[in-house]
Amino acid sequence: LLDASLVRIRETEEKLGAFLQLDEEGARLRANQLDAQTGDLGLLTAIPMGIKDNISTRGVRTTAGSKILGDYTPVYDAAVMEKLAEAGANMVGKMNMDEFGMGSSNENSGFHRAVNPWDLERVPGGSSGGAAAAVASGQVQFALGSDTGGSIRQPAAFCGVVGLKPTYGRVSRYGLIAFASSLDQIGPLTRNVEDAAAVMQAISGYDERDSTSADVGVPDYLSALTGDIKGLKVAVPKELLKKGVAEGVKEKVKEALKVLESLGAVVDEVSLPHVEYAVATYYLLAPAEASSNLARYDGVRYGVRVEGDNLIDMFNRTRSAGFGDEVKRRIMLGTYALSSGYYDAYYLKAQKVRTLIRRDFESIFTDYDVVVGPTAPTTAFTFGENTKDPLTMYMNDICTVPVSLAGLPAVSVPCGLSQGLPVGLQIVGKPFDEAGVLKVAHAFE
Ligand code: GLN
Numbered sequence: 001l002l003d004a005s006l007v008r009i010r011e012t013e014e015k016l017g018a019f020l021q022l023d024e025e026g027a028r029l030r031a032n033q034l035d036a037q038t039g040d041l042g043l044l045t046a047i048p049m050g051i052k053d054n055i056s057t058r059g060v061r062t063t064a065g066s067k068i069l070g071d072y073t074p075v076y077d078a079a080v081m082e083k084l085a086e087a088g089a090n091m092v093g094k095m096n097m098d099e100f101g102m103g104s105s106n107e108n109s110g111f112h113r114a115v116n117p118w119d120l121e122r123v124p125g126g127s128s129g130g131a132a133a134a135v136a137s138g139q140v141q142f143a144l145g146s147d148t149g150g151s152i153r154q155p156a157a158f159c160g161v162v163g164l165k166p167t168y169g170r171v172s173r174y175g176l177i178a179f180a181s182s183l184d185q186i187g188p189l190t191r192n193v194e195d196a197a198a199v200m201q202a203i204s205g206y207d208e209r210d211s212t213s214a215d216v217g218v219p220d221y222l223s224a225l226t227g228d229i230k231g232l233k234v235a236v237p238k239e240l241l242k243k244g245v246a247e248g249v250k251e252k253v254k255e256a257l258k259v260l261e262s263l264g265a266v267v268d269e270v271s272l273p274h275v276e277y278a279v280a281t282y283y284l285l286a287p288a289e290a291s292s293n294l295a296r297y298d299g300v301r302y303g304v305r306v307e308g309d310n311l312i313d314m315f316n317r318t319r320s321a322g323f324g325d326e327v328k329r330r331i332m333l334g335t336y337a338l339s340s341g342y343y344d345a346y347y348l349k350a351q352k353v354r355t356l357i358r359r360d361f362e363s364i365f366t367d368y369d370v371v372v373g374p375t376a377p378t379t380a381f382t383f384g385e386n387t388k389d390p391l392t393m394y395m396n397d398i399c400t401v402p403v404s405l406a407g408l409p410a411v412s413v414p415c416g417l418s419q420g421l422p423v424g425l426q427i428v429g430k431p432f433d434e435a436g437v438l439k440v441a442h443a444f445e
Pocket of ligand 1: 100101102103104126127146147148149150151152179286397
């Protein structure tokens with residue numbers, strides 16, 4: 001399995017740029033140990049995987065796509081790495097990403113861009129673009145990404161693979177390099193829904209080292225994949241199929257809804273009245289939390305240091321050289337929103353709108369089992385197409401950020417091609433109902 005993965009990487013990596021770090025030596029060592037293993041084998045024994053580079057891996061460089069962590073090697077494993085080791089999975093390397101998860105195209109990687117295997121002129125999505133490209137091209141059998149406002153689901157959609165963002169609290173964030181702590185979640189990118197269920201089985205569960213980890217029982221995800229969705233109640237928010245959504249995407253989503261109906265589901269149109277404020281709300285809260293989380297990169301504790309005339313000068317030079325433009329933009333936005341006198345007008349207001357968005361979903365879920373719509377308003381765009389101004393890029397997150405703000409589980413599953421490019425169907429569930437969204441995705445797939 002490892003050899004097949006390494007051959008594929010050698011064939012494709014020069015074009016794809018999906019990896020920030022290959023760990024061939026470590027992977028071979030682990031493969032030999034796994035070969036020698038007898039007795040009960042783990043669920044994912046010897047399966048080659050890629051890990052997004054913001055997930056801490058002991059002894060393997062972990063940069064979060066940032067130059068400021070260019071020489072950082074963690075001394076401990078993230079909780080998900082411990083769990084995947086127990087399940088027997090074998091990490092091949094660390095996957096490319098937008099710096100600290102800030103981006104929707106991988107164009108913000110501090111090192112080099114990752115490319116969409118379907119069309120090398122196009123972005124793989126972001127921020128887990130390297131992970132999605134690697135799974136889509138067969139470099140690895142699955143990958144872990146992280147999702148703050150869509151970073152697992154949108155690249156999965158752009159690259160034609162399955163991507164699942166768990167309920168906030170379902171998977172431990174211990175060892176995940178923080179972007180926006182109230183939104184960040186780790187989840188799988190896979191070739192099919194069954195694989196997503198298997199990886200979720202391995203990584204889910206309570207962890208006392210993450211104070212927001214939820215002590216909620218983990219069901220058997222694989223046995224939830226029955227194929228039976230007769231009588232399922234599907235809500236389709238009209239706001240997510242309106243203006244700004246490409247015709248080809250709308251068409252594929254409507255076809256998918258027909259498929260769900262043919263399987264016995266009941267599909268109704270509903271409304272999420274506050275969803276129009278979701279992008280604005282997210283782009284206040286996420287940068288605010290990021291500005292605080294990123295204060296730790298000061299040239300003292302981690303990574304790169306640029307010497308200066310005095311301490312403050314050293315901070316300034318280190319952060320000026322180490323962070324890219326998008327990260328600096330967000331630190332400025334976030335610091336502004338949190339500054340005294342502005343806190344009530346921005347951060348507090350955004351928190352209130354966040355509650356309204358969560359309630360919109362809650363009221364739908366009293367009558368429906370899942371909420372379904374497109375994962376992204378477009379298919380993969382070309383490099384440079386959305387970089388002219390930041391707002392154009394931010395608008396690409398319109399379908400995913402409401403779900404993140406509400407903390408709900410959601411899967412993106414491929415639902416066909418538009419002009420030769422994959423379209424993703426987003427299926428959103430009730431809190432901690434990953435089994436439910438996987439079941440629907442599996443029946444549809
Ligand atoms: N594209 C969004 C952003 O730039 C989401 C990123 C993410 O989920 N990490 O913030």
